Amino acid sequence: MELKTVGIPRGMLYYRYETLWKTFFEKLGAEIRVSDSTTHRIAERGMSLTIDEACLSIKVYFGHVNELIGKCDYIFIPRICNFGRNRDMCPRFHAMYDVARNMFRNSGQKFLTCNIDVLGGEGELKAFLSLGQSLGCSVKSTLGAYKAAKKEEQRVWKKKVQKQKRLLEKDVLKILIAGHDYLIEDSFIGKPITDFLKKSGVLPISAGIVDRDTALKRSVDMSPTCKWQLNREIIGGIGMYKNKIDGIIFLSAFPCGPDAMVNELMLRRIDGLPMLNLILDGQNGTAGTETRLESFLDIIRFKRGLL
Ligand code: SF4
Structure with a gap:
């Protein structure tokens, strides 16, 4: 694909999927732009953009989305509903992409998403294949990028768990x-x-x-x-x-x-x-x-x- 910049807000599931997302997009030839660490200013901006009833994490997250507006071709915000039975995500994760698109509708910014709703027949692999398609990549290269990203994710996570086990001793x-x-x-x-x-x-x-x-x-x-x-x-x-x-x-x-x-x-x-x-x-x-x-x-x- 033609080189694209994908922005990732440093908030919410970024902390869980940093390795998976970065490796996947990089393998597809994209440049990654992650918003900076949260400052008081980013948090304040997020609070001013969101309704009072939103949780602090979501408020901060939209401050990060705001930081990336106009600085990348796409901002990536997945829609994640569940990973199966009794494995639900909080409703905020279902709606983040749609809220962001509506919030910044006049900015001209493009957003990128994928759906994970295992109970509805949409698993992670399907979600990543659709992401590759949105970026104009072939199924073969998307699959290769996804497999490499999963492997790297598992390696990094295992290392993190081992490190904490050593600290516990x-x-x-x-x-x-x-x-x-x-x-x-x-x-x-x-x-x-x-x-x-x-x-x-x-x-x-x-x-x-x-x-x-x-x-x-x-x-x-x-x-x-x-x-x-x-x-x-x-x-x-x-x-x-x-x-x-x-x-x-x-x-x-x-x-x-x-x-x-x-x-x-x-x-x-x-x-x-x-x-x-x-x-x-x-x-x-x-x-x-x-x-x-x-x-x-x-x-x-x-x-x-x-x-
Ligand atoms: S679980 Fe939902 S409401 Fe709670 S902090 Fe996370 S996103 Fe916010």
């Missing part, structure tokens, strides 16, 4: 962060929290960095009825890591429906570990959050006999 205070990677890894939302923990000599461990198939199976022990794919991976991760950590921070974005329900359930189900429920709305600054974190760390140190 360290003899230091460890706190499990139970939250979406798009919250934990975002420089404006979750990074100040993990940085604060590290500065305090505590190792943050992410519940979502886990063998996902095993976590999905384990999630049933914690909640047999939870149907949200991403939450199931996180609660499965809690089950797998809970004997190796000193406390849990539930991190969510206001007003997230799935997290509100699932985290409340976890807080009631898990015994014997200090837990903190942090709900971020992007307006609270860091001072209040740091005070809560300090008190939480004191509880953990006291429990461990370190105070």
Whole structure:
């Protein structure tokens, strides 16, 4: 295909699919442009573009989409509904592409999407084949790019999980962060929290960095009825890591429906570990959050006999 620039907003599923998406588009000869890490300005812009009822993650995401307008041939926003039975995605992921197209309808910007709706007969392979077609690539080259991207994705993910397993063996205070990677890894939302923990000599461990198939199976022990794919991976991760950590921070974005329900359930189900429920709305600054974190760390140190 003729060289095209594909823009990827640094938010939401970018943190899950960075390797898959980048490798796929690069193998097809596209140039990738990812928006910069979230700043206060990007977050503010996203908040001004979206309705109050949207969750903080979505608000920040549209700030990233805005950053890419006019700077690439296409902005890639997938529509992801489910990965099968009881493996649903939050409705925000169904609608992001359509909302973005409507939001920036007068900009002249082109968008690129694909549908993943396994229950409706549209799996990942079909989605990627349609993406290749939208970019004018042959089935053969699209298939080759997809296979290479899947292989690379698995390699990188395995390495990430192994690295976290090694961290879990360290003899230091460890706190499990139970939250979406798009919250934990975002420089404006979750990074100040993990940085604060590290500065305090505590190792943050992410519940979502886990063998996902095993976590999905384990999630049933914690909640047999939870149907949200991403939450199931996180609660499965809690089950797998809970004997190796000193406390849990539930991190969510206001007003997230799935997290509100699932985290409340976890807080009631898990015994014997200090837990903190942090709900971020992007307006609270860091001072209040740091005070809560300090008190939480004191509880953990006291429990461990370190105070
Ligand atoms: S799961 Fe929660 S944080 Fe994630 S997109 Fe849905 S409402 Fe937002």
